[in-house]
Amino acid sequence: MTIKLYNFLTRKKENLKPLKKGVVGLYTCGPTVYSFAHIGNFRAYIFEDILKRSLKYSGLKVKHVMNITDVEDKIIKNASVSGKTIFEFTKPYEVAFYNDLKKLNIEPAWKYPKATDHIKEMISVIKALIKNKLAYKADGSVYFDVSKFKKYGKLSRLRKSDFPGKSDFHRTDSDEYDKSSAQDFVLWKAKKGGEPSWPSPFGEGRPGWHIECSAMSMKYLGKSFDIHAGGIDLLFPHHENEIAQSEGATKKRFVKYFIEGEHLLVDGKKMSKSLGNVFTLRDLENKNFDPLAFRYLLLGARYRTQLNFTLESLKAAQISLGRLQEFVLSLKLKSAGERFSEMTKAQILRGLAQSRHGGTSRAILQQENMRAGAKSGAKALESASDNFQIAVSNDLDTPKALAQVWGVVNEYNKNGKKYDAGEVLGLLLEFDRVLGLGLADVREPEKPSDEISQFLKEREEARKVRDFTSADLLRQKIYDLGWEIQDTPDGPRLKKI
Missing domain, CATH: 3.40.50.620 (HUPs)
Structure with a gap:
């Protein structure tokens, strides 16, 4: 390349x-x-x-x-x-x-x-x-x-x-x-x-x-x-x-x-302390944004074009990144299951084939159909890989590179039976070697214990009656147990520390 x-x-x-x-x-x-x-x-x-x-x-x-x-x-x-x-x-x-x-x-x-x-x-x-x-x-x-x-x-x-x-x-x-x-x-x-x-x-x-x-x-x-x-x-x-x-x-x-x-603008203006529109990464984190959402946002524009930053655009980027992370997690779980059951599936197909006498068994037809689907799926993945390389090699065209990621996601969601989940996952992780969204590190989120969930519920009840002293004490209890409360317009969320 x-x-x-x-x-x-x-x-x-x-x-x-x-x-x-x-x-x-x-x-x-x-x-x-x-x-x-x-x-x-x-x-x-x-x-x-x-x-x-x-x-x-x-x-x-x-x-x-x-x-x-x-x-x-x-x-x-x-x-x-x-x-x-x-x-x-x-x-x-x-x-x-x-x-x-x-x-x-x-x-x-x-x-x-x-x-x-x-x-x-x-x-x-x-x-x-x-x-x-x-x-x-x-x-x-x-x-x-x-x-x-x-x-x-x-x-x-x-x-x-x-x-x-x-x-x-x-x-x-x-x-x-x-x-x-x-x-x-x-x-x-x-x-x-x-x-x-x-x-x-x-x-x-x-x-x-x-x-x-x-x-x-x-x-x-x-x-x-x-x-x-x-x-x-x-x-x-x-x-x-x-x-x-x-x-x-x-x-x-x-x-x-x-x-x-090129420059990053904020609400259409150059960043300036006098205008009060300078954001640090800490400022974004305090507003409950994932730093990687900012990275995702930047991928949507060529590096040689000015980009206008708004909190609304960052929120949209965070939602898109979350969708991508959920998709990658589902592929990880599915590909792990596929590897575990691959031998069992092969044995079932062989058994069904042997149970038929004369003619072509239904199992063999299924196997051939799977191979044909996999072949067309492989071509689609190869095409996405080629297009990704073309985008990256053309002066770092990250918007087109990112489009290939979503092209793979949408294709799999439409025609998942054609594809091996592990191969699709492997391709997305290959793309992420350039994009750097940390997809290899996506893990199933840890769930809070019943005790922590109860503390969160009690905190919300205290806030409703404006008992902020009790609410703050409950927040600290939750923090001491390894969780951080993020208050959002959609309600409180828990984040593992």
Whole structure:
């Protein structure tokens, strides 16, 4: 299976041809751990997970590196306000990030390098840029001279009019800035009072944000590697600056394919704290949503198209995921029964055949009909498998891939006698190697004991008469017994902890 991906460097779909046969080097921009990652961030991380899973599905080995930014402007500011060091401040958010990845069934990266562990590598890249006359010192800091790098702007398609020319007024110390002007960006920031700093040949200071990814990606994947992926908001200046730094230092092509995922909107607007429309995974869980329902929702849109998130669309996704999980569970139970009784069925058919004298027995006819049905069923499954591969290989077309899943479900519900439940289950689990909905882990839900059910009933009675003290005590009793109450518009539900 050859995968086609939309390469932002060329603005067209291209067949993926790894630099090293059978192995893909993949670098993705990870979180800046100054707060909990929000669902807009996770849209990028889930698309990158689908990309990695698809590469593996096609038979390739993937060396995936995702950085953790643990020093930059926002981290320093927020750590200072909280009265903590940057290490004390970022650690809880880093731990929360890894936990969120597990909840969303995002496969772990090969490496999670942290910026503060790679200062030496960053200094080496900056020294190479100074040597190659692409960087200069000013006011104790070091800046990249964009006018000296002739290919600057090739990713973001900057125009010559965007280049302001040489001036102190066109240098920036900010990690993030607008595309309206191509400024000389900071590689190393001079030490400021109250900020963390490290020794360097350029003086005490700390790295700029962009240099982190250049240094860490090249350390683990080499000076040239296959794929760099991230959200579209990072295309400029971050990804553009990474190219300039890396190619300016090594004089080699940095990355062969740049893959960028589009924004997640909330109720038609960009997520913003000022608008109060930023959701974290915790926010969704507190509203009784399964994190995998969010993953399912994202599969319904191409990664290169904007997606509008609403709680109503998430609720619909949760219902659909629940239906799929119930179907998979029914296949698991049925296929287990089929395996158990297969020998018995064969013996019965043989016995019926032998009991007839002359002519073709009814049992033999039944057997032939079963074989014919199985043959047509096998063709249908093979067709679904082929179509799934076509969808995945066409720039990760997850809506069409998901359609194949439901095509198999609907076909089995209509013509179940044609199919072996185990084979259908196997195909869906094969699809889920890419989709990552955790279907292999679907289990029959544990039922609460009579005691817990009675406590739940008593709690509802207490709530009706507004005896909230008793209701809270009963909730705690139920929790202590290993169950959590989820109050929904349709009534309370119990969830095993």
